[in-house]
Amino acid sequence: MTVFLVIIALALLAVTGWQLSKIFELSKGPGADSTQIANDNDNRKQARYMLWFMIFLYVGMAYSFWKWSKLYLPEAASEHGSQVDTLMFISIAIIMIVQVLTQALLHWFAYKYQGKKGNKALFFADNDKLEFIWTIIPVITLAGLIIYGLFTWSDIMNIDEDSDPIVIEIYAKQFSWQARYAGEDNTLGKANVRFIEGRNNVGLDESDPYGDDDKITTELHLPVNKPVLFKFRSQDVLHSAYFPHFRAQMNVVPGMVTQFGFTPSITTAEMRDSEYMVDKVQTINEIRKENSEILRAEGEMPLDPYEFDYFIACNKICGEAHYNMQMKIVVETQEEYDAWLSEQATFGEFMEN
């Protein structure tokens, strides 16, 4: 595939070069119009190219949507996520309609009104009615989008404390994530970077009794259909906890605690079994197999086959290994979750060992 594309690129470059040399000769040739100002002939030709360009644009857009729409993330794995997706699809539909119409007008006019000697342009400087119409249409459309957007936004961002969410701290540092569960008391113990010492690597205040039963892990497990409230803390620079599959993201800011809450709604197992994911993983594994063959031929280690897992990716530039700051997320049933959690050591136990 890659080689193929490179060949196409080189071929295109060669064609360009050849065309250039031709044009260059033409532009020097005797009798050629050398004012360097567009004449009727240029106007006709360039106008025609405008039409071709419009076709290129539409074919390109159609092709992109046809080929790459499937790259859009799978069905949202959180409760609020489907609202986000609905708004996203409405917005994409609206902007694509506007895009198709305005680009058509632009390029069609550019073609239609190509200049010709003797033609007269219309002196058309103003029209209040037209301008009113195309001010009011965006106003109404945008008002609709704003209202929908704002309701959803406040839904997502205002965390309902009465729903008794599980509180989990997400702790970021160059270049890894940790999760801290609040334990039996569902209250996180106090923490600050100034307490970091030895094994206490997230800076828990050892004198705070609430911290004793906290559990610190390097994988994030979540029970399905239970609201979770994340509290984010960073020990060094800005990071951003990006949960693409849950339509959630929040920056992690040293010196302050930020938060984001959502309710996971699809377990890892269910997601792996979804048609979307089966397809995607299959494609990915084919690609990996191909790449492995190349690697093997070069005497290097082949790639492992891939199995889907949710993840947090760091999405705020945070240093050299920013591109590889990730944590696995497992969404599971309540029983599985309880079982997993009970195996994790509490902070108190951890410090004693």
Added chain:
Amino acid sequence: MSALATAPAHDHHDDHGHHHKQTFITKYIFSTDHKMISKQYLITGIIMGIVGIMMSVLFRMQLAWPEESFAIFEALLGKWAPDGVMTPSIYLALVTIHGTIMVFFVLTAGLSGTFSNLLIPLQIGARDMASGFLNMLSYWLFFLSSVIMLSSLFIESGPANAGWTIYPPLSALPQAIGGSGLGMTLWLVSLAIFIASSLLGSLNYIVTVLNLRTKGMSMTRLPLTIWAFFVTAIIGVVSFPVLLSAALLLIMDRSFGTSFFLSDIYISGEVLSHQGGSPVLFEHLFWFLGHPEVYIVILPAMGIVSEVMATNARKPIFGYRAMVASILAIAFLSTIVWGHHMFVSGMNPFLGSVFTFTTLLIAIPSAVKAFNWITTLWKGNLQMNPAMLFSIGFVSTFITGGLTGIILGDSTLDINVHDTYFVIAHFHLVMGISAIYGLLAGVYHWFPKMYGRMMNKNLGYVHFWVTAVGAYGVFFPMHFIGLAGLPRRYYTNTAFPYFDDLADVNVIITVFALITAAVQVVFLWNFFASIFYGRKATQNPWNATTLEWTTPVEHIHGNWPGEIPSVYRWPYDYSKTNEDGEYVIKGQDFVPQNVPLQENEEELNH
């Protein structure tokens, strides 16, 4: 209200017998003549543009073929590409300096500096800028800041690599990333000087437009270029000082132990003493400039496009007053939307709602402008000069890129596309490519005014079409990988097997980028060869109405050999006819601004 607000022309220059002796140095180097300064800006901008685009080619190659070895990496990056494999740290440095150079050095100084300098005096009918000396100083400060920025590429610890937004703490702590040592110091010094340069320039533009308009040139008779440059300068004066203060506070945090932006940090095994600062404060300060900055970049391009489009459509720009009003509305709104870059920064969600509201408001004047340009083409007599093609291309990319702003400006949707390739696609189309098209349209259109020669149109056509196809080829597919959740500023995506199926899209993007970058050589050739060998230009090659075309082709100090022309009409009397359907001036489809109202001509109030 057209002819009322006329400022007197300053005619102290009119006795133009005394020519100062010009040496090579005063003429070409420390020149105070706005036309020469404009060329200096343009050439410097072009050189910076070459560097910036080369960088994007290099990091695009890394993205398409991650961690592969290329001889060109080894040749250009030296120790930063051992065995020809780019390192993560230089990848981030290339991205950072690419962004910085393109936004500030090419599209702020290169675009606004070139054309404000060239056109403000020429189009308003002034002998020169209000202060030639400050103008010269402004250019040389810009030059100095360019040299410092480029010199940071050669230092031992590497150039700044915390992203062009230089968010602390990353940009404040050399322990966090290598480029935040001397590299970041040079970056900050360079930008501080750049801001000083920009402020001097802007103040000069504002004063010149307000005070030095020729007789009859009321504000409502200003070409839209001048309106755009004027308002751009005002936005610059309002917002650049805020960036300067952010930079100064950051310098203090870095070097003098203050804690404006730093708090509770544990790094390389120790706790830093900084306490109480907030990185979010920096984000507010940065984007208070940063967002207006994108309009500082795009407004001059809009002005140029309006002017070029009217001239080549042989039609008045549609809705002159609406165009001016929307420039003003955009300028005002641009100062209250910065928070849309910070929806998930941890700031109060209520603020997010406010910024969503103001952001979507700014879409309205932008939409009005797009419709007005399209209507300007309607029933025109379009002269397809290269400048016109780039103007049409501008409207196309501005619409495509602007529409996705509706998604990013909506806080709900931004949660999931913030800092992904969707953002890269959006701002490159709406700001990067569009502004570059505006710049190129300006160069093709005013080249005869700058150098007295014509650029080759056929090379211009090739340049345009390959660029137009290539730019969409690069940036349209990026939307899709962004919607797939691919974060930006990743050295490679191979750490996430989940993204493996995006690899071939990345290859396609890079192939288009290589082609697009390559075809810019055609432009460079055309530009530099035409300076020396281009066909000699006539005085008014595009049959335009504005005053710059009433000056002689050979540049003279003071612009007009005799008296400064007076102005009797607005700048868009193209194809204006009398009641009998005849052109106002028989056989000529345009009436220059310095031509008095003709007999039985009706003055229209626009």
